Amino acid sequence: MKPVQFSVASKLVGDAAVIYPKGYLNNLSGESLVNECGIYIGRGITKIVVNFSETDLINSIGISLILQIMEDLRNIKGTICCTNMSKFLHDTFEMLGLIQHMIVFPSESDAIKYLKAGTP
Amino acid sequence: MPFNAIPAEDFFNRESELHYLKGLSELKKNALGGDVFLEGARGTGKTELLKQLYRLLYWEGDVVPFYYSFKTANLKGAYFAKDYFAGFVRQYISFAKKEPLIAQGSAEPFERLMPAISSLGLYWLIDCIEDFETHVNKNDFYWQIVAAISAPVIAAKKSGKPVIVMLDDFDAAASLYESSLGDTTGLISLFRESMQNSLCPHVMTGSAGALDAIFTDHSLIGMTEQMRLGPLPEDVAAELFGAHLARLKISPPPVEEAKFLAVLKGNPLYIRNLAKAAWKMRKKELHEKDLIECYSFEVSDGETAFYWSSVLSRYMKTAEQRRAMLKILMHSFENQGFDDVKRLSILSGVDETETGAILAAINVSGIIRDKDAVLQDFIRCLYMKEIEGRTAVYAKEKIETKYLSEKEESCFELVIPMSSNAELVVAKAVEQIGKNSNLDAEFLNYLQLALIEVCINAMEHSGSYEKKVFLKFITRPDRLEIIVENSGKPFSPDTRKEIPVEEKLRMGIKRGWGFKLVYAIMDNVKVERVNDRTRVIMTKNLKDKEVLE
Numbered sequence: 001m002k003p004v005q006f007s008v009a010s011k012l013v014g015d016a017a018v019i020y021p022k023g024y025l026n027n028l029s030g031e032s033l034v035n036e037c038g039i040y041i042g043r044g045i046t047k048i049v050v051n052f053s054e055t056d057l058i059n060s061i062g063i064s065l066i067l068q069i070m071e072d073l074r075n076i077k078g079t080i081c082c083t084n085m086s087k088f089l090h091d092t093f094e095m096l097g098l099i100q101h102m103i104v105f106p107s108e109s110d111a112i113k114y115l116k117a118g119t120p
Numbered sequence: 121m122p123f124n125a126i127p128a129e130d131f132f133n134r135e136s137e138l139h140y141l142k143g144l145s146e147l148k149k150n151a152l153g154g155d156v157f158l159e160g161a162r163g164t165g166k167t168e169l170l171k172q173l174y175r176l177l178y179w180e181g182d183v184v185p186f187y188y189s190f191k192t193a194n195l196k197g198a199y200f201a202k203d204y205f206a207g208f209v210r211q212y213i214s215f216a217k218k219e220p221l222i223a224q225g226s227a228e229p230f231e232r233l234m235p236a237i238s239s240l241g242l243y244w245l246i247d248c249i250e251d252f253e254t255h256v257n258k259n260d261f262y263w264q265i266v267a268a269i270s271a272p273v274i275a276a277k278k279s280g281k282p283v284i285v286m287l288d289d290f291d292a293a294a295s296l297y298e299s300s301l302g303d304t305t306g307l308i309s310l311f312r313e314s315m316q317n318s319l320c321p322h323v324m325t326g327s328a329g330a331l332d333a334i335f336t337d338h339s340l341i342g343m344t345e346q347m348r349l350g351p352l353p354e355d356v357a358a359e360l361f362g363a364h365l366a367r368l369k370i371s372p373p374p375v376e377e378a379k380f381l382a383v384l385k386g387n388p389l390y391i392r393n394l395a396k397a398a399w400k401m402r403k404k405e406l407h408e409k410d411l412i413e414c415y416s417f418e419v420s421d422g423e424t425a426f427y428w429s430s431v432l433s434r435y436m437k438t439a440e441q442r443r444a445m446l447k448i449l450m451h452s453f454e455n456q457g458f459d460d461v462k463r464l465s466i467l468s469g470v471d472e473t474e475t476g477a478i479l480a481a482i483n484v485s486g487i488i489r490d491k492d493a494v495l496q497d498f499i500r501c502l503y504m505k506e507i508e509g510r511t512a513v514y515a516k517e518k519i520e521t522k523y524l525s526e527k528e529e530s531c532f533e534l535v536i537p538m539s540s541n542a543e544l545v546v547a548k549a550v551e552q553i554g555k556n557s558n559l560d561a562e563f564l565n566y567l568q569l570a571l572i573e574v575c576i577n578a579m580e581h582s583g584s585y586e587k588k589v590f591l592k593f594i595t596r597p598d599r600l601e602i603i604v605e606n607s608g609k610p611f612s613p614d615t616r617k618e619i620p621v622e623e624k625l626r627m628g629i630k631r632g633w634g635f636k637l638v639y640a641i642m643d644n645v646k647v648e649r650v651n652d653r654t655r656v657i658m659t660k661n662l663k664d665k666e667v668l669e
């Protein structure tokens with residue numbers, strides 16, 4: 001386990017926002033993830049990529065907050081992709097039967113490609 | 121009676137105490153002391169030490185030993201006086217004639233002893249008996265007691281031979297009464313005169329808390345020296361256990377499997393009882409698991425349990441009081457303390473005044489002075505039986521599992537506050553514990569996740585005032601067991617209805633994934649309620665190199 005501090009970095013790639021949750025994804029950090037997405041959604045962004053390459057550990061509250069973001073995007077007919085999930089993270093979502101409800105890519109660029117292709 | 125002392129060669133490790141007590145009359149003659157309050161935990165061998173001293177003095181002949189036990193004595197004053205006086209007269213004659221049987225024939229009337237007294241030329245003793253009988257016939261309560269108590273002093277003065285007065289469980293004498301329990305206080309102070317006599321050293325025994333309670337008269341405390349009888353050292357304890365087993369023709373446990381005996385903390389009573397339990401259970405040889413089995417029997421239903429029941433009933437007369445005491449003891453063990461009356465009262469459901477009174481009684485009884493794991497296990501069993509309505513067999517099994525799973529070297533305990541990110545400390549700890557056992561790194565991630573979930577569940581839902589989560593990790597070659605405990609609201613994951621994921625997502629239910637993860641990660645998850653605590657017990661069977669399927 002690496003550092004536990006959680007922070008969210010993000011950037012805009014074309015019309016998609018890429019978000020990098022870092023560290024331990026729990027209630028506190030999950031909230032800031034939700035807020036960060038909220039800011040982009042507020043600006044009219046409907047495509048979000050969450051790159052988990054720097055997420056070490058997660059708990060069920062963090063999971064529930066990701067579901068929250070999925071729901072927020074569904075409400076505005078947006079799309080969310082998850083990328084760079086460790087095997088552990090991937091299996092965790094799978095264990096809960098959630099993985100089939102998510103769009104998952106091995107890398108960030110694959111997700112961006114997918115989102116571009118989807119653009120009319 | 122004092123003659124059933126164990127053979128001197130079976131009496132371990134008390135040479136210096138015995139030597140010191142033997143010399144008391146010399147000390148007292150030279151005004152260097154002479155009265156000793158012998159204190160020690162229950163069963164450490166106070167009585168046995170007196171018996172050994174008695175036998176020694178009896179056969180040496182220079183000092184007269186007199187032994188009286190208050191443990192089984194009837195504390196009604198007139199009865200006590202007769203018993204004490206008759207006991208002294210018989211023991212004195214027995215000593216003078218070197219005929220042990222005389223001391224034991226308690227039913228014999230004094231007239232039968234007259235020929236022996238005359239042949240010994242102890243005419244002053246005849247006067248003494250007559251005086252005592254006069255007080256009895258006059259129904260003079262006070263003088264009967266005084267006459268009885270001063271008999272050893274008179275004997276010493278008349279004969280010039282010092283008398284060592286051994287008052288076993290002397291604290292009980294504080295309850296001497298006239299016609300009904302509690303009607304008179306302070307009869308115990310009638311011993312004062314006798315104690316001050318330079319020809320009569322006194323050796324009194326009692327529990328550690330008792331001395332201040334008995335000697336409200338501080339001049340007596342000043343004269344009395346305290347001697348503490350500690351536990352037998354570990355090697356001597358093992359030797360004693362081995363000696364008992366040898367006599368019972370049972371092979372002793374191999375050295376590395378005998379570590380469990382440490383739980384008895386060198387208490388000769390427990391050691392003897394454990395050996396006897398092995399014999400009752402028809403063991404021919406002992407391994408660790410046999411020791412644990414015998415021990416669990418002892419504290420749930422054996423002689424040790426019987427011993428402690430009778431000690432407790434001395435302090436708690438009614439069934440109601442006993443139940444209240446059990447609750448309080450149980451809670452104070454679980455929460456490591458007796459100090460906070462208010463809190464104990466809330467936890468145990470016994471009202472505050474009664475809690476206070478019971479705590480005071482517990483304190484005087486001295487039973488909780490030394491942290492005694494055996495007593496704690498006994499209380500746990502009694503609690504299971506009397507409060508939870510379980511059978512003795514159930515209690516025995518509980519104790520057994522506790523020890524079978526808890527080998528010290530593979531057991532870690534951790535307490536965390538209910539504050540944010542505290543669960544990460546647990547995650548970090550389990551990571552290292554896992555590494556120590558060569559567990560697979562990825563598997564450890566899951567383990568961390570499961571633990572984090574249980575901890576945050578405790579923090580979020582318990583509403584506990586204590587604001588602490590207690591964790592215990594037990595690693596075994598084939599299995600890992602983790603126990604998480606917290607006080608507060610009961611929690612039962614089974615009552616949560618399993619809603620299909622699709623449904624959950626459609627309805628926007630986002631929470632409630634935690635225990636689902638725990639169940640998926642661990643092989644077995646049990647949630648129990650122990651008193652006011654929720655206990656989650658998780659086990660994971662370890663395969664060759666643990667990777668989650």
Ligand SMILES: Nc1ncnc2c1ncn2[C@@H]1O[C@H](COP(=O)(O)OP(=O)(O)OP(=O)(O)O)[C@@H](O)[C@H]1O
Pocket residue numbers: 126130131132133134160161162163164165166167168169289360388389392
């Ligand atoms: N030093 C010893 N070596 C061997 N056996 C001992 C020793 N001391 C005590 N014992 C045995 O241990 C048992 C308990 O001893 P004893 O009854 O004297 O304890 P106690 O301190 O008087 O207990 P209580 O507090 O109940 O009065 C007895 O069977 C006794 O024979």
Ligand SMILES: [Mg+2]
Pocket residue numbers: 166167168288289
């Ligand atoms: Mg005793």
